[in-house]
Amino acid sequence: VKATVYGGPTKEYPVTILGGNDIAKIDVTPTSIAVNPGETVAVSAKITTKTGSVIALQPGEFQLQVTDGLGKVNGNTFTASDNMAVGELTVKVDTASTTVRVSVGGVEKPFYSFDIAKTLKFKAIPAVGVTGSFRFTQGEEPVFRGAGAAILAYDFSSTPDLRIAYGTFDPPLDLPGMPIGIGLWVYGDGGNGHWLRARVVDASGKEKLLNLAENVNWKGWQHVTADIPVDVKYPIKLTDIYLVADKGTTQDSGTLYFDELSLLNPATSGDIGSKKPDVLTDQKEVTAGNTAILHLGADFAVSLTNPQKNGFYSVSAKQVWDTQLPTPGYNPVMPLYELTAEKDGDSASEFPAAMQIQVNAKNAKDISKARLMQWDEQKAAWVQIPQVMDARTGLITAKTGKFGLLGLMADARPAPVFTDTADSWAKDLISTMAARKIVSGYPGGQFMPGKGVTRAEFVTLLANTLGWSTETPEIRFKDDIPLWAQGNIGAAVNKGVVKGYDDGTFKPDKVINRAEMAAIVDKSLALPNSSQPSNYKDAKQIPAWAVQSIRNTKASGVITGAGNRFRPKDIANRAEATAVMAKILEYFVLKQ
Numbered sequence: 001v002k003a004t005v006y007g008g009p010t011k012e013y014p015v016t017i018l019g020g021n022d023i024a025k026i027d028v029t030p031t032s033i034a035v036n037p038g039e040t041v042a043v044s045a046k047i048t049t050k051t052g053s054v055i056a057l058q059p060g061e062f063q064l065q066v067t068d069g070l071g072k073v074n075g076n077t078f079t080a081s082d083n084m085a086v087g088e089l090t091v092k093v094d095t096a097s098t099t100v101r102v103s104v105g106g107v108e109k110p111f112y113s114f115d116i117a118k119t120l121k122f123k124a125i126p127a128v129g130v131t132g133s134f135r136f137t138q139g140e141e142p143v144f145r146g147a148g149a150a151i152l153a154y155d156f157s158s159t160p161d162l163r164i165a166y167g168t169f170d171p172p173l174d175l176p177g178m179p180i181g182i183g184l185w186v187y188g189d190g191g192n193g194h195w196l197r198a199r200v201v202d203a204s205g206k207e208k209l210l211n212l213a214e215n216v217n218w219k220g221w222q223h224v225t226a227d228i229p230v231d232v233k234y235p236i237k238l239t240d241i242y243l244v245a246d247k248g249t250t251q252d253s254g255t256l257y258f259d260e261l262s263l264l265n266p267a268t269s270g271d272i273g274s275k276k277p278d279v280l281t282d283q284k285e286v287t288a289g290n291t292a293i294l295h296l297g298a299d300f301a302v303s304l305t306n307p308q309k310n311g312f313y314s315v316s317a318k319q320v321w322d323t324q325l326p327t328p329g330y331n332p333v334m335p336l337y338e339l340t341a342e343k344d345g346d347s348a349s350e351f352p353a354a355m356q357i358q359v360n361a362k363n364a365k366d367i368s369k370a371r372l373m374q375w376d377e378q379k380a381a382w383v384q385i386p387q388v389m390d391a392r393t394g395l396i397t398a399k400t401g402k403f404g405l406l407g408l409m410a411d412a413r414p415a416p417v418f419t420d421t422a423d424s425w426a427k428d429l430i431s432t433m434a435a436r437k438i439v440s441g442y443p444g445g446q447f448m449p450g451k452g453v454t455r456a457e458f459v460t461l462l463a464n465t466l467g468w469s470t471e472t473p474e475i476r477f478k479d480d481i482p483l484w485a486q487g488n489i490g491a492a493v494n495k496g497v498v499k500g501y502d503d504g505t506f507k508p509d510k511v512i513n514r515a516e517m518a519a520i521v522d523k524s525l526a527l528p529n530s531s532q533p534s535n536y537k538d539a540k541q542i543p544a545w546a547v548q549s550i551r552n553t554k555a556s557g558v559i560t561g562a563g564n565r566f567r568p569k570d571i572a573n574r575a576e577a578t579a580v581m582a583k584i585l586e587y588f589v590l591k592q
Helices: 427-435 455-466 484-495 514-525 544-555 572-590
Strands: 002-004 010-011 023-029 032-036 040-042 044-049 055-056 064-065 071-073 077-080 085-093 096-104 105-111 120-125 132-137 150-155 165-176 181-189 195-201 206-212 219-227 235-245 251-265 279-284 290-294 298-304 312-319 328-344 344-346 350-360 372-375 381-384 387-390 394-403 403-412
Touching: 002 279, 010 023, 023 085, 023 096, 044 085, 064 071, 077 096, 105 181, 120 290, 150 165, 150 235, 150 427, 165 251, 181 195, 206 235, 279 290, 290 312, 298 312, 328 350, 328 372, 328 572, 350 403, 372 387, 372 394, 387 572, 394 403, 394 572, 455 484, 455 514, 455 572, 514 544, 514 572
Parallel strands: 032 096
Antiparallel strands: 002 010, 023 044, 040 077, 044 055, 064 085, 071 077, 085 096, 105 251, 120 132, 120 165, 132 150, 150 251, 165 235, 181 219, 181 251, 195 206, 195 235, 206 219, 279 312, 290 298, 298 350, 312 328, 328 344, 328 403, 350 394, 372 381, 372 403, 387 394
8 A cells, every 4th residue: 555645655565365264263352251241242353363463353343143033233232132041142353253142131049148147337427427337137027938138237327428228248258150230128217208229340351330329219029130241251159249329318316137049140041942831720619518639640649628608618639830929038949739618619728627738748858857838928027836746757747728829838947946955755755846946945045854844835835726816815814915926825715625713814924733744735626525434444533524534535545644534634745745746736737
């Protein structure tokens, strides 16, 4: 090429025309593309010639092509389609070309449940003036799923200027793979008008700020997500989740809870067009005096016996493969199961007799921690229904009188450990029943197996075992009932299981004897009257009012003596009461 300066000299410059045969390789940035639907990415390229020269290409010096359905190209930019897709972006320079893997959309999967201990720290801007804390939850504080969550407490009341409360992970959380977004369950504190964000650091040390919610304006649990910028360099680490109050906004204080951090991972070819699990369903009609059994595959069955003269029920069962409901203390084992019914054409929430449910717990990692739970709409919580498990087969058999949502759950809470049960004959039963939250111990880690059980305690054990809902007693007693026992005593009194004394008191703290225990159990299970004498050696010591109840509890196998003695006047201690609850559970679920 000749170049002449106006009025000056002319000089020749050599020009090499490069073709595809001269190119050793093409380097593309980014080296792979993982984006959300509709996002746009700028693509750059450089070539290395066979002589070793490296040349950065300008837009227009290379062409882009994409797999059908993946998106569109315009010059050096790629814009993803609106649907999940996987394919390739081809970069062409003359006859040379290279390809870049592209995934549009992703699959969200749980990553960190806040069950595993990490070091959490609180930081603030300004460092003086904004106070708070970042820690794991304790006791009854809100948890969305599993055994734990994190709580970010903040106080923005000291200044109207910019305020930031950081919940910091130390060290940062390594986010594996190439996530294109994160998700988080957040328990809002009722609408503070503040901005919730997260911060990640990429492989080049650059910080990227993610927007989880522009306004935390909700109360209770809500799922939020944030996109990870397309120019991030992997791998990345999550350093903080933080709350921002802009200058002039509300000066307040509050708390947010965080649980189940999830990663939105790029779609793979296996995700595209993947078939969702088939939803199994069943439906039966149950006329008065008849029994029907519904099945959902081999893992779920429900048996219903409609009492005589009780109308016509149409009952349906189906699998549920997703849930947005919180499961504090538990991790769901999918699928869940939904029971619905109509009675004589109208929607029904309850069945007139207890339904027997059978669920195979083989999909639970630890069947000893598997629990069958039912969603209580009034409490907005999962409750454990009466159940027994065959440890050999993994089959859980349970009973409930209510229709609704049922779920097999893995108990994520640590099992209670007691300091004083090692020498108790009932230590294994105590551990099992405590793990199921039917019995509990005292502060300091004691169970006190030899301590006498009071009327309030025994009624509470019955309510826990048989799944009674709390009730207000129809009778008002003159003495004070402990707050923790009021609803259970109300249920027992209203069911006719227990009653007060002639002086109008209930005497909740009175320790019961074994004869009284038998009478209460007899009424709670409505045991059939046995005509066979108990034939205990100490039968003459049994009060007349307890004779039939002790016959009934012996015949049913719920309460038996030792050495052919019943010891009716001996106190019923906590170890004995625990063993009786296990027998009650077995009888109620399997034999009644």
